[in-house]
Amino acid sequence: MVQSSQVDRTDFVVVGAGVAGLRAAIELASQGEVLVVTKESLGESNTHYAQGGIAVATEGREDVALHLEDTVGAGDGLVFRPAAELLVQEGPGRVAELIDWGAAFDRENHNPQGELLRTREAAHSRPRILHANGDATGAEISRSLVAHAREIARSHCRIRFAEWTMATGLVVEGGRVVAVDLLDAQNVSRRVGVRAVLLASGGAGQVYSDTTNPAVATGDGIAIAAQAGAELADMEFYQFHPTALSLPGVPRFLLSEALRGEGAYLRNDCGERFMERYHAQLELAPRDVVARAIAREGMGANPADSRLVYLDMRHVTGIDLTVRFPGISRFLATHGLSLQTDLIPVRPAAHYMMGGIRTDLDGRTTLQGLYAAGEAACTGVHGANRLASNSLLEGLVFGARAAGAILADDSGFSQTAATAAATVLGLGDEETSLVEALIGRLQRSMWAHAGLLREETTLRQGIAELTEIALALRQLNENGRGSRRLFEANALASVAGSILRAALARTESRGAHFRNDFSRRDDVHFQKHSVERNGEVRFEAW
Numbered sequence: 001m002v003q004s005s006q007v008d009r010t011d012f013v014v015v016g017a018g019v020a021g022l023r024a025a026i027e028l029a030s031q032g033e034v035l036v037v038t039k040e041s042l043g044e045s046n047t048h049y050a051q052g053g054i055a056v057a058t059e060g061r062e063d064v065a066l067h068l069e070d071t072v073g074a075g076d077g078l079v080f081r082p083a084a085e086l087l088v089q090e091g092p093g094r095v096a097e098l099i100d101w102g103a104a105f106d107r108e109n110h111n112p113q114g115e116l117l118r119t120r121e122a123a124h125s126r127p128r129i130l131h132a133n134g135d136a137t138g139a140e141i142s143r144s145l146v147a148h149a150r151e152i153a154r155s156h157c158r159i160r161f162a163e164w165t166m167a168t169g170l171v172v173e174g175g176r177v178v179a180v181d182l183l184d185a186q187n188v189s190r191r192v193g194v195r196a197v198l199l200a201s202g203g204a205g206q207v208y209s210d211t212t213n214p215a216v217a218t219g220d221g222i223a224i225a226a227q228a229g230a231e232l233a234d235m236e237f238y239q240f241h242p243t244a245l246s247l248p249g250v251p252r253f254l255l256s257e258a259l260r261g262e263g264a265y266l267r268n269d270c271g272e273r274f275m276e277r278y279h280a281q282l283e284l285a286p287r288d289v290v291a292r293a294i295a296r297e298g299m300g301a302n303p304a305d306s307r308l309v310y311l312d313m314r315h316v317t318g319i320d321l322t323v324r325f326p327g328i329s330r331f332l333a334t335h336g337l338s339l340q341t342d343l344i345p346v347r348p349a350a351h352y353m354m355g356g357i358r359t360d361l362d363g364r365t366t367l368q369g370l371y372a373a374g375e376a377a378c379t380g381v382h383g384a385n386r387l388a389s390n391s392l393l394e395g396l397v398f399g400a401r402a403a404g405a406i407l408a409d410d411s412g413f414s415q416t417a418a419t420a421a422a423t424v425l426g427l428g429d430e431e432t433s434l435v436e437a438l439i440g441r442l443q444r445s446m447w448a449h450a451g452l453l454r455e456e457t458t459l460r461q462g463i464a465e466l467t468e469i470a471l472a473l474r475q476l477n478e479n480g481r482g483s484r485r486l487f488e489a490n491a492l493a494s495v496a497g498s499i500l501r502a503a504l505a506r507t508e509s510r511g512a513h514f515r516n517d518f519s520r521r522d523d524v525h526f527q528k529h530s531v532e533r534n535g536e537v538r539f540e541a542w
């Protein structure tokens with residue numbers, strides 16, 4: 001074990017370089033030095049993979065009001081209305097600012113002065129989804145924010161980036177976060193003293209075996225916040241995107257909701273357009289409804305019985321699908337499929353976490369000095385089911401608001417900021433294989449026990465299996481060594497535990513949380529948010 005006495009300090013650490021983290025870092029750099037920590041290279045985040053677009057009301061007050069109602073409607077009785085009001089009211093200004101910084105959304109006739117093109121997605125009452133390069137909206141938003149942040153870094157050196165670095169812990173003194181522990185690509189762990197930390201580390205799709213999320217989405221920020229004593233909220237609400245590509249041995253590539261916005265049908269293996277049996281809005285019903293319908297049509301209790309479900313665009317005329325959806329078309333072509341001529345096999349996959357670190361409307365968590373924004377946070381803005389394409393907007397609006405709060409609350413460095421020597425960690429080959437095996441087991445268990453359709457027996461089985469996994473991880477942790485994958489495994493176990501506990505406690509069905517044994521919504525007892533602290537779940541009306 002090698003040690004050095006180097007100890008760092010910086011004003012603000014932002015964990016995560018997706019839309020929320022970058023938007024906040026740009027704001028914070030006006031008042032201090034910002035260290036943006038990202039687990040891989042800059043740009044690798046859930047934001048980058050967002051395809052369909054960013055929902056924003058660009059047609060005045062009436063559109064803002066309708067966007068609010070659509071958001072509240074999709075959230076199935078649990079949206080915290082003041083949060084949704086801020087989202088839809090501040091959204092247009094944040095998107096305009098992003099366009100000023102160079103984000104190029106698709107416009108009529110490919111003309112930079114042309115009208116912005118807007119598409120429709122599920123549960124939106126009108127077309128209001130801006131998109132870029134057809135189906136690569138997140139990548140364009142990420143590109144423009146990274147470029148703007150780099151420009152600030154070049155001109156006044158206020159933003160530094162720590163790529164291939166993960167946050168592994170928070171140091172709390174006197175109820176206040178005073179430092180963050182970081183692990184870099186060389187497995188060197190070091191402690192950085194801070195004035196404040198913003199967790200914008202995204203979601204935890206990797207907690208499930210089937211996910212549209214990239215490998216980095218392991219819920220690290222949520223886990224370290226919980227470990228430090230911060231409250232989590234609404235952890236039972238994990239959104240399953242209805243249409244991920246379903247080919248054996250192929251990752252669950254996202255097939256954007258915008259495909260259905262442009263007219264795609266869903267068919268079962270008898271060719272039936274089955275959404276007619278589930279919801280009046282058919283394929284554009286709220287996402288949780290469509291995902292469950294696909295699960296019911298497609299997944300037998302025994303995987304051997306499973307039936308295929310397909311996305312069908314063969315009837316769609318009047319648009320060139322390879323131009324409107326170039327990224328999706330290219331990916332499908334590598335597997336011999338075409339939107340114009342083929343039925344595309346689909347199945348739901350874990351996509352977005354509505355729950356997360358509990359915050360107020362300005363990103364303040366329940367710990368002083370700790371803030372959260374974007375998918376890692378829970379303001380209650382999405383309730384039990386997020387409206388399509390509201391997540392990028394959430395990152396912009398609440399990333400900027402969290403930065404504002406950090407600057408307003410700032411009381412400087414704590415006098416007693418904890419220090420620790422830099423340490424080189426490591427893990428042997430055998431232990432590394434064991435960690436991978438435990439992660440795989442956890443992911444399969446969560447899919448089987450806390451997926452789209454839940455019940456007490458399966459949730460309890462999930463808790464029992466997680467207890468065994470956590471025990472095995474504890475033994476690995478106890479030998480004093482470590483690695484990024486071991487930290488990720490611990491984070492996944494922590495997030496999985498929170499999902500299971502909250503899902504067991506909510507004995508009703510609402511939004512993305514469906515209980516076979518309590519299949520109705522129960523407003524009398526559960527029009528409330530679940531709040532977890534130190535493993536204890538309670539319900540609160542906000």
Ligand code: SIN
Pocket residue numbers: 050051052053255256257258351352387388389390391
């Ligand atoms: C999609 O393109 O379907 C994803 C958009 C979202 O998650 O809101």
